[in-house]
Amino acid sequence: MTIDWTHFTPVPALTGGALIGLAAVGLMLANGRILGASGLLGGLIPPRAGDWRWRTQAIAGLIVAPFLARLLFDAPSPAIAAGPATLIAGGLLVGFGTRLANGCTSGHGVCGLARLSPRSLAATLAFMAAGFAAVFVVRHGL
Amino acid sequence: MKRLAPFLVGLLFGLGLCLSGMTNPAKVLAFLDLAGAWDPSLAFVMLGAIAVAFVGFRVARARGRTVSGAPLDWPTAKAIDGSVIGGSLLFGVGWGLVGLCPGPAIADVGFLDGRAALFVAAMAAGMAIVAVWPAIRAGAPATAALEDG
Known part of the structure; x- marks a missing residue:
């Protein structure tokens, strides 16, 4: 293993992570809900009476964030390298998988681990392992 | 405050994703590429987020x-x-194929990135498959009651 020290950014990573944690605590204290991006969007498909407004608001906040981020600090536009076919296949897998598992990086990886949930630990180990394996196959072959 | 809170939470979540580098798939893939030039930054994102949520959730509980x-x-x-x-x-x-998970994918739409929008549309379609096919959820009711996030 070679560590890429030039791209390693521990301070913004820790600070950004802390903001994500604060957002999760904020949603629990304000609305009593677990912060999970896949659940926010998945809960709108289909929308349910009395449940869609907070989800739509949180998603709107997520989408507005890059505009504010660019005013506050250096927030480069994402450089998405994947082509259309990979984007569609990847999106389908992420959407299907996170709903089947009832959570993603935020719901299981952050909130679940912070609650010391064994179920979320299992989910996190599974998606991390699959992520490492997929990148290994794509970049280094079998 | 309760009325505006979810928007502010989404904003804070998105700022954290932007600052931490999670919105950049190249950085995410560099973290997932253990056999290449490994960028461990995203482990620190998880560490920072879990530490704050761990304490905050205890207070909330x-x-x-x-x-x-x-x-x-x-x-x-x-x-x-x-x-x-x-x-x-x-x-x-x-x-691992794209370098996007749901939160950063949605936030990247805010960078007015067409590829992110295509990914989110496919992601919503994948979610819809689960929503219209509750039987695959191993008997779990298709309601929000059991939701982890």
Whole structure:
């Protein structure tokens, strides 16, 4: 293993992570809900009476964030390298998988681990392992 | 405040994703590429987020109520079954193919990135498949009651 020290950014990573944690605590204290991006969007498909407004608001906040981020600090536009076919296949897998598992990086990886949930630990180990394996196959072959 | 809170939470979440580098798939893939030039930054994102949430959730649990006095809706699902493992494995493959998980993918739409929008549309379609096919969720009711996030 070679560590890429030039791209390693521990301070913004820790600070950004802390903001994500604060957002999760904020949603629990304000609305009593677990912060999970896949659940926010998945809960709108289909929308349910009395449940869609907070989800739509949180998603709107997520989408507005890059505009504010660019005013506050250096927030480069994402450089998405994947082509259309990979984007569609990847999106389908992420959407299907996170709903089947009832959570993603935020719901299981952050909130679940912070609650010391064994179920979320299992989910996190599974998606991390699959992520490492997929990148290994794509970049280094079998 | 309760009315505006979800928007502010989404904003804070998105700022954290932008600052941490999670919105950049190249950085995410560099973290997932253990055999290449490995960028461990995203481990620090998880560390920072979990540390803050760990303490904050303890405070919330001790309070037992939201600021407006409503009950807290903690996840109740405990089963480590085929749905949670199989779903997470499929999610991980998609994450590794593109470098986007749901939160950063949605935030990247705010960078007015067409590829992110295509990914989010496909992601919503994948979610819709689960929504219209509740039987695949191993008998779990297709309601929000058991939701982890």
